Amino acid sequence: AQSVTQPDIHITVSEGASLELRCNYSYGATPYLFWYVQSPGQGLQLLLKYFSGDTLVQGIKGFEAEFKRSQSSFNLRKPSVHWSDAAEYFCAVGAGQAGTALIFGKGTTLSVSS
């Protein structure tokens, strides 16, 4: 079955500390992988996406993610977290073809402490 697992429901990180959010997927075809962020009361905003090529992808707001096929993982990282990064983060997988739906994980809530 196609699915996305985000093992961490809630993570708290000190401001300025590094961050890693985990994502594991199960997908029958070549996966196209996405990380979205959702602030309270807002829609989902794309942080970054992986289609092919370099397995380390850079996104907006200083985020990056690494695709590891052998581990079926696509973990999101940021070297130094800012208070404004507090939000809900969703990993998603799709077929990469126009029109196919994305399958989302349940999300990880990030809190940033001062």
Added chain:
Amino acid sequence: EAGVVQSPRYKIIEKKQPVAFWCNPISGHNTLYWYLQNLGQGPELLIRYENEEAVDDSQLPKDRFSAERLKGVDSTLKIQPAELGDSAVYLCASTSGPSGGELFFGEGSRLTVL
């Protein structure tokens, strides 16, 4: 370029009442999605449209939910009658071929059923 527009942003109704949500996708995006997001969960697909055709409505509870996309642009999602368990955020997203599978989301319509 305008993003995906949804209305209303918030709706409070009594159970058994009808409710409708409207979505205007990004201009030129022929694929439109309605996702359901329960509190603390990731988005789950309700229905996908290719132009005016519903090509995947397998997750839409058809006994009370209906949707339409007249002329292949705007879309309306209706619930009649609403139940307490329908309280959630209803997200609309759109995409096109060149987007490579990336979905663009609206801010969502938050429904509270009392």
